[in-house]
Amino acid sequence: MTNFKKVFVFSLFFMLSACAETEPTRLTNIEGLLPELSFELIDENNNEVTGKDYLGQTLIVFFGFTNCAEVCPSAMYKLAGVLKKLGTEAEQVNVLFISVDPKRDTPKKLQRYTDVFGPAFIGLTAKNELVKQMSKRYRVTFGYGDADDEGNYEVSHSGAMFIFDKLGRARLLATQSSSMEDILLDLRWLLNSKV
Amino acid sequence: MSLLAYLIPWDFSPLFVVLWVLVAVLYTRALLLDKEAASVKGLYWRAGCFYVGWLSVYIVWHTYFDYLSQYMFWVHRLQHLVLHHLAPLLMVLGAVELADKLVPARSSIxxxxxxxxxxxxxxxxKFLQNAFIAPLLFVGLIYLWLWPGIHFSAMLNQNLYYLMNITMLLDGFLFWWLVLGAGWRGEERGFKMRIIMLAVVLVPQQLLGAYITLSSSIIYDVYDVCGRAWPISPSADQIYGGIVTWIPASMMSVLGFLLVLKRRFNYQQGLNV
Incomplete structure (x- = not known):
């Protein structure tokens, strides 16, 4: 009996230790959990773009929509603040704001929206199905509430910021509750670490 | 959405379809070909149990339900209620009398x-069917996959997600087979142990369910990270999920008690005759 228990405890410990973080990051380390960056979307200038077009830059990917009243603006302002504090290093970073509401978010509207936060911010959109495919790859989803009399509707979406390294590998995950300091610290660490 | 859209798998898995159809084929074959099967008491009732269990696994694993399970905590809890409790219990109940005939030429191969x-x-x-290990594993797996850090990784990584569901389903079969299956160290000695095992798994599940339901903070933030299938407040999602972990899961143990008691009653009646 004791042997059985030992084996069980050992295997449990082994399984738990496999989930331990490998890097001393403050944000959630997602290395190996998500696939590499890959998508086919439309940018603010109505050009077709793929994930490969952005390799070489450290990327922060966010799924949102421009009519969002709370989650998206607060996340974008937080990231704008982080990039400001990064100084010259910020040139190596882009924020990809991927619209989960392509019906309302035209490329032009996205451009007006991202311009508010700075040149590092890029708006991307596509037909609903393509955005769904892209988001499925990163295990995120979105859904629409019922429209009111004026045609406005609520959109449930991910509040996460996925951070990819220059080679397009998913490395870190920041959430709405992540502080600006933590994002800054880990982003700086990622920019200076060998990829 | 049309009905067809609900039936289309979120992640199509040919391996799952082949294996799951094979399970149904083997069971149906045992039912149809075996002449002795016709004499099994309450055969139609048992077959009904098996097919309902079989179908419920298919629905939660390979339809739109799977999508909802990945993006809504309470639907995920419902999925595990089916995979770990309800479906294995029903399928074991349906197959217990036919177990020896299920796999063709099992013994010779x-x-x-x-x-x-x-x-x-x-x-x-033998290790997994040990009367001390099996309840520990049954409850341990629920706690393991609901451990916030592990749950986070499992919902974010597709392979881990399937590993989670496979372990839950297999463990469900192992546990309910031990509790309701044929002769655990004989009918006489097995009875007490079956009851104890059901009691042992009951309390920790209730504690965990109550903890999740009554927790004032959000324990599973992965659903905020990944987004939810439709707009719902995170606390409501967590409360519903906690209730599913708490009440229906413990009711399955009560159902287990009743089934074991009924079996004991039948056994003693058989002795008295």
Whole structure:
């Protein structure tokens, strides 16, 4: 009996230790959990773009929509603040704001929206199905509430910021509750670490 | 959405379809071909149990339900209620009398296989079907996959997600087979142990369910990270999920009690005759 228990405890410990973080990051380390960056979307200038077009830059990917009243603006302002504090290093970073509401978010509207936060911010959109495919790859989803009399509707979406390294590998995950300091610290660490 | 859209799998898995159809084929074959099967008491009732269990696994694993399970905590809890409790219980109940006939030529192939394959499998099975290990594993797996850090990784990584569901389903079969299956160390001695095992798994599940339901903070933030299938407040999602972990899961133990008691009653009646 004791042997059985030992084996069980050992295997449990082994399984738990496999989930331990490998890097001393403050944000959630997602290395190996998500696939590499890959998508086919439309940018603010109505050009077709793929994930490969952005390799070489450290990327922060966010799924949102421009009519969002709370989650998206607060996340974008937080990231704008982080990039400001990064100084010259910020040139190596882009924020990809991927619209989960392509019906309302035209490329032009996205451009007006991202311009508010700075040149590092890029708006991307596509037909609903393509955005769904892209988001499925990163295990995120979105859904629409019922429209009111004026045609406005609520959109449930991910509040996460996925951070990819220059080679397009998913490395870190920041959430709405992540502080600006933590994002800054880990982003700086990622920019200076060998990829 | 049309009905067809609800039936289309979120992640199509040919392997799952093949294996799951094979399970149904083997069971149906045992039902149809075996002449003795016709004499099994309450055969239609048992077959109904098996097919309902079989179908419910298919629905939660390979339809739109799977999508909802990945993006809504309470639907995920419902999925595990089916995979770990309801479906294995029903399928075991439906197959318990036919177990020996389920796999064609089971004994001859098994006996002919070399010892280096047979022995580790037998030892593993013996270990997993140990009366102390099985309840520990049953509850341990629920706690393991609901451990916030592990749950986070499992919902974010597709392979881990499937590993989670596979372990839950397999463990469900192992546990309910031990509780409701044929003769655990004989009817006489097995009875007490079956009741104890059901009692042992009941309380920790209730504690966990109550903890999740009554927690004032959000324990599973992965659903905020990944987004939810439709707009719902995170606390409502967590409360519903906690209730599913708490009440229906413990009711399954009560159902288990009733089934074991009924079996005991039938056994004693048989002795008295």
């Amino acid at each position: 098994w006996l002919a296989s070399p010892a280096f394959i047979k022995r580790p499998c037998e030892l593993m099975y």
